Amino acid sequence: MPGEALRTGLVAAIFAALLAMSGCSRSEPRNEAPPAPSTEPAKPAKDPEAARKLIAAGAVVLDVRTPDEYREDHLPMGTNVPVGELSSHLTEIDKLVAGDKSKPIVVYCAAGSRAAKAKRALEAAGYTNVVNGGGLDDLR
Numbered sequence: 001m002p003g004e005a006l007r008t009g010l011v012a013a014i015f016a017a018l019l020a021m022s023g024c025s026r027s028e029p030r031n032e033a034p035p036a037p038s039t040e041p042a043k044p045a046k047d048p049e050a051a052r053k054l055i056a057a058g059a060v061v062l063d064v065r066t067p068d069e070y071r072e073d074h075l076p077m078g079t080n081v082p083v084g085e086l087s088s089h090l091t092e093i094d095k096l097v098a099g100d101k102s103k104p105i106v107v108y109c110a111a112g113s114r115a116a117k118a119k120r121a122l123e124a125a126g127y128t129n130v131v132n133g134g135g136l137d138d139l140r
Contacts, residue, residue, distance in 0.1 A: 046112040051133030059104035060096045063136075064118040069110065075139060083114045086121050093122070101127045108133040 055061055055077065063070050063078035070080040079096060081089045097103040105127055107115040112134040122130045133139045 045116055046132040046134035046138065048134045048138035051106040051108070051131045051139060054104045054106050054131055055133075055139070057104070059106045059131075060093075061133075062093070062105060062107045062118065063109070064107050064114050065109050065136075073136065075108070075136065078108070081118075083109070083118045083121075086118055087125075090125055093127075097127075102129050104129045104131065106131050106133045106139075108136060108139055111135040112138070 051059075055075075061075055061078045063074050063080045064083040064086065065074075065080070066082055067080060070078075074080065079092075081093065086093075093105075094101075097105065105122060107118040107122070107130060109115045109118075112132055115132045115134065119130045119132045
């Protein structure tokens with residue numbers, strides 16, 4: 001009978017559609033392996049202790065605060081390069097490290113957040129040994 005064949009075909013199509021949709025269910029767990037844990041220890045956002053050691057060993061020190069903050073107080077060996085102007089001072093920074101992008105650079109600000117931003121920008125520019133010293137008070 002033609003009506004019965006149509007009904008059977010429609011039921012089969014609906015069943016196939018439901019079966020296909022069930023494969024996309026969000027409630028079913030995925031059969032993916034979790035990402036492998038990193039074998040490297042997590043680096044702290046700021047590391048004043050390591051920064052002080054690098055400074056004692058002759059690292060380049062960048063104070064990434066504003067010029068007004070720098071004038072108020074700064075580390076004697078610190079060069080003021082405000083974080084917002086960092087990209088326009090890369091030539092100056094290159095001179096400070098004598099063209100060696102692996103030379104240690106310590107960045108600091110008032111508390112560490114601008115220094116973290118400066119660290120990321122310097123690393124993006126190819127500097128490989130940049131440490132966030134945190135804030136000025138962290139490094140005293």
